[in-house]
Amino acid sequence: MTATRIDGKAIAAALREKIAVEGKKLIDETGVVPGIAVVIVGEDPASKVYVASKGKAANECHFKSVEHALPADTSEDTLLSLVGELNEDDSIHGILVQLPLPDHIDESKVLELIRPDKDVDGFHPINVGLLTAGAKDKAMVPCTPAGSLILAKRSLGDLSGKSAVVVGRSNIVGKPMAALLLAESCTVTIAHSRTKDLPSVVKAADIVVAAVGRPQMIKGDWIKDGACVIDVGINRIPAPERGEGKTRLVGDVDYDGAAEHAGFITPVPGGVGPMTIALLMANTLTSARRAAGLEDLDYAALLG
Ligand SMILES: Nc1nc(=O)c2c([nH]1)NC[C@@H]1CN(c3ccc(C(=O)N[C@@H](CCC(=O)O)C(=O)O)cc3)C=[N+]21
Numbered sequence: 001m002t003a004t005r006i007d008g009k010a011i012a013a014a015l016r017e018k019i020a021v022e023g024k025k026l027i028d029e030t031g032v033v034p035g036i037a038v039v040i041v042g043e044d045p046a047s048k049v050y051v052a053s054k055g056k057a058a059n060e061c062h063f064k065s066v067e068h069a070l071p072a073d074t075s076e077d078t079l080l081s082l083v084g085e086l087n088e089d090d091s092i093h094g095i096l097v098q099l100p101l102p103d104h105i106d107e108s109k110v111l112e113l114i115r116p117d118k119d120v121d122g123f124h125p126i127n128v129g130l131l132t133a134g135a136k137d138k139a140m141v142p143c144t145p146a147g148s149l150i151l152a153k154r155s156l157g158d159l160s161g162k163s164a165v166v167v168g169r170s171n172i173v174g175k176p177m178a179a180l181l182l183a184e185s186c187t188v189t190i191a192h193s194r195t196k197d198l199p200s201v202v203k204a205a206d207i208v209v210a211a212v213g214r215p216q217m218i219k220g221d222w223i224k225d226g227a228c229v230i231d232v233g234i235n236r237i238p239a240p241e242r243g244e245g246k247t248r249l250v251g252d253v254d255y256d257g258a259a260e261h262a263g264f265i266t267p268v269p270g271g272v273g274p275m276t277i278a279l280l281m282a283n284t285l286t287s288a289r290r291a292a293g294l295e296d297l298d299y300a301a302l303l304g
Pocket of ligand 1 (some may be wrong): 048121269
């Protein structure tokens with residue numbers, strides 16, 4: 001079997017176009033301009049790429065977008081007071097503080113200060129609780145899992161009763177992804193570094209979500225024939241074949257090997273990454289619409 005490549009880049013572009021139309025409508029009809037603030041502390045290279053794409057996407061969607069780039073030695077108090085100001089700013093509907101934060105800053109203190117209704121990352125304990133309690137319609141859902149779910153559903157249709165394995169148990173991807181798949185009535189396994197016989201666990205799954213952060217760790221022959229493979233990993237590895245000192249991006253899955261077994265598979269780059277950014281725009285629009293007293297949009301339905 002040769003897998004169908006899931007074109008996350010194209011699907012994300014189509015979604016951003018729909019969001020742009022809806023953004024324009026909101027502005028014309030209510031005067032509310034969706035606003036997003038991204039706060040970045042220090043110089044993480046991956047985060048810098050992400051901040052740049054986010055600004056571009058926000059412009060495309062007719063949103064207001066502001067970036068606060070703070071030096072790596074910014075104090076916790078300074079960051080907390082900036083978040084406090086953004087909480088009070090009515091022109092800002094979405095606040096995203098880039099992770100990881102420098103070691104001297106208590107990440108949970110910062111995430112817990114962000115107003116839950118402006119928490120477009122979905123990392124605030126209130127949003128985590130709503131999602132876990134099966135009330136995701138009231139929550140802000142984390143962007144990467146939400147984007148991954150759209151890709152899986154577009155490939156497989158109804159996920160009810162399917163077996164899913166999420167490899168990785170992080171708060172930003174693994175745990176919320178498992179909650180979303182459970183809400184779709186999948187039978188969900190969360191695997192991690194202590195899991196015994198990971199290849200067999202993965203082999204049993206109709207849906208594999210790889211979110212471990214280890215380049216090409218998940219091998220082709222671990223994949224069940226016809227499975228849907230969603231690769232969340234974005235790892236930069238040396239690529240001497242491209243010249244001295246060159247690098248390239250790979251996922252957590254051995255793409256070529258897995259494509260021989262899978263029915264559907266996301267590439268890296270061009271898979272989940274662009275969807276993360278599109279869903280960040282979707283969450284910002286949702287927050288702005290809620291502020292204007294409007295009901296939520298169904299973005300998967302909007303995509304058609
Ligand atoms: N609070 C917070 N929320 C985040 O969502 C968050 C964060 N902090 N910190 C950094 C990571 C990283 N991240 C990416 C999102 C999209 C791409 C993306 O679109 N990647 C392109 C490739 C980009 C390239 O070429 O380097 C792709 O996969 O096709 C990458 C990385 C979100 N993050």
